[in-house]
Amino acid sequence: MTLSGTGVDDYTGTTTVNAGTLVFDSAVTLTAQVTNDATLNFTAAAGTTTLSTGLAGSGTTNFSGSSVIASRTGSGTVNYLGNTTVNSVSGSGSFVIAASKNLTIQAGTLTGAITGSGALVKTTAGTLTLNTGTSSYGNTDVQAGLLTVNSTITSANVTVASGATLGGSGTITS
Secondary structure (H helix, E strand, O other): OEEOOOOOOOOOOOEEEOOOEEEEOOOOEEOOOEEEOOEEEEOOOOOEEEEOOOEEOOOEEEEOOEEEEEEEOOOOEEEEOOOEEEEEEEEOOEEEEOOOOEEEEEEEEEOOOEEEOOEEEEOOOOEEEEOOOEEEEOOEEEOOOEEEEOOEEEEOOEEEOOOOEEEOOOEEEO
């Protein structure tokens, strides 16, 4: 099912995808919980898709453009093809970051893998803990707060700003 045009984001109820594929082909703001246990595609290249409450579930979610997600929980895979900010994470889901794009995660604990050639960025106070096993992606940029790495990460470049902290028991190689 594809939802398109004006008025697509005028409802305030929860969005649940149990089977098949749901496509939003314009930028939307969804204010209630989104749960995806199948396939969910946000295909808008223009504008910003906002999930004000969060994204949960075990399915595959694809963001073609920019997005802002309040929280990401669950075990599914999320493909970020545009610059994205996730305020908090938890769960074993995996993240794929497209080339030349930034995935900004502010806080939480992630046990799923991060892959792709884009950058992982942390920009606010608080702690982001990566217990991801083995991950490989572009750059790591810690601008504020604490990034705790308890896994093995391959990252092209690692930058830690003054006042920010990189810690943990893991390994980061380039």
